[in-house]
Amino acid sequence: MTDVTSSGPPTTKHRPIKVVLDAMGGDHAPANEVLGALMVAQQLGSDVEIILVGKEEVIQPILSKQKAVTSIKVVNATDVIGMGDEPSTIVKSRRESSLYIGLDLLRTNQADAFVSAGNTGGVMATATLLCGRIPGVSRPTIGSFFPTKTGRPTLLLDVGANVDSKPKFLSDYSVMGSVYARLMLGIDSPTVGLLNVGEEEGKGTEVAREAHQLLRANGVNFVGNVEGRDILSGTVDIVVCDGFEGNIILKFAESILGFLKDRFRAYADRGIIQKLLIGAFRPVLKSALRDMDYQEYGGVPLLGIQGVAIIGHGSSSPLAIANMIQRAVEMVRKDVNGTIQKTLSSTPSSIKESV
């Protein structure tokens, strides 16, 4: 019998979601970061509080030129992590950096989410160390979206250079990716493929063969092995792989647009007619190839840590920063992490113990 009158906490006005923004992260920091924060603050109003972490003396002048927004705060951080800085050194010796201070706010629950367009490896390593993993997660992962023929992107994970993944790691990537795709992309029962060199069950490395068995039993909508060509064809919603392959494919894919531009430039150099043709075609190319550029997708989530973290490309525009903050807010509201924990706790114990 259910008592509908007394259960549950009293209904209160929900407190604002607090998002920390690493204001020094990107290539155009802090300008793009501050402008992005202002965009989203005006849109979301008092439901969201944005905490800009970074060099106060640089951030405040940019802020003060704009209309005052009460939902933006600034926390000073004197050090800045560069794109080339070694991730493992941050926790040890870079504790005055915006990246560290921002993630420490997440760790101490002074913030619900963390957003950065900075050093991906640095965020991943520091967030994992500081915040810890969601119970049941063997290894946090970062994914990347690929455009497909179908128009619906494929989420490839891991691309964050978790190398030498064990079969259980790949199983966990599939669970986290499935929860994310369902809650954040609205895909009812997202399909999962295991990246491999053939469709047959016995194909691939020892790790892939064992992972295949786990994926059949861990509760995701596993459709079997997929091959390199299936990423762009959109055969499945989620492709799981070791971070070694994932990172290599991501970087290969990122280089295609530059390669094509070079090709077209070389063609234009052949003569005036060719130059005119390429000129006329430039907008077509741009339109048709736009989402070959992964930057269009804005940030990607770091899945599996305690707390929400979104990582964006270094060259993120103010709009991209604003989108990342919105995505972070949505991840908090939809309780992606709680759902990951619940899903993993209900997987068969044979999988839980397979690490």
Added chain:
Amino acid sequence: MTDVTSSGPPTTKHRPIKVVLDAMGGDHAPANEVLGALMVAQQLGSDVEIILVGKEEVIQPILSKQKAVTSIKVVNATDVIGMGDEPSTIVKSRRESSLYIGLDLLRTNQADAFVSAGNTGGVMATATLLCGRIPGVSRPTIGSFFPTKTGRPTLLLDVGANVDSKPKFLSDYSVMGSVYARLMLGIDSPTVGLLNVGEEEGKGTEVAREAHQLLRANGVNFVGNVEGRDILSGTVDIVVCDGFEGNIILKFAESILGFLKDRFRAYADRGIIQKLLIGAFRPVLKSALRDMDYQEYGGVPLLGIQGVAIIGHGSSSPLAIANMIQRAVEMVRKDVNGTIQKTLSSTPSSIKESV
């Protein structure tokens, strides 16, 4: 003291190089195979003898329609290996196939080289089993050429799905690739990169880290780790990797052209102006993207087996078949295999014993 009068065998007219062609291999077999053989036979004359292996009753009618060429012979084979047939079954139960009979001619030295546009895995597995490895080679490999910004292709190996390669395998791939690039592509001291997730020495999987050390010592022109983006940028002449990554990247790369065509088709569907623009641009695209299509490169060598074997794409044209036969003849003449054997025998013993 050198006796110049008596040493060495007497000078004789060199016997013709014998190339076996799997006449039933490709998607358009045997027509394209026979026509390709005729093209090259007319060009090379009596220096080369081509042995067509396949269904005599189908091959002879095509041959007899053409001008008689004495340097082409036919060996009957009643069975045909399909593209989907399981490679491991060929040696056991498909000994009447053109693939098996052709490779058996290579094994028994009745031919110097073998060419097929058929089942790649089948040729690789059967050739390795029948002909054996060149002394010192831990694992035969198949590579693939990628177009680059520089115009000079990158040779990626292994792409033949040698999965779970040991560090010594990767070292051997680099030696075989270097010999091939020097003798066949005329590159004086081909540069070699190890495919990895970062440039620093300590990056990557355990296998990659160990392979890095072997590559520094095995005598190739090793420039260090390279990343996914370096394949199309032409940073190095040769990129070595495990066949798991190599095969996945190859199949991903092969899917790009189809993806782009789909994109442009979708753009054309937006309206009449768009359709006209795409129509006008079609030849430009074709010209600029031509060598994104790996078929343009013709066949690739299977390196490391005793005997020369060239494998081409299923849809090889007669010209592609002719090019493959010429490449095979060149590999025999330039003694690629003998040079591989000599080079491997002179590598430090620490590497030889590292398997």
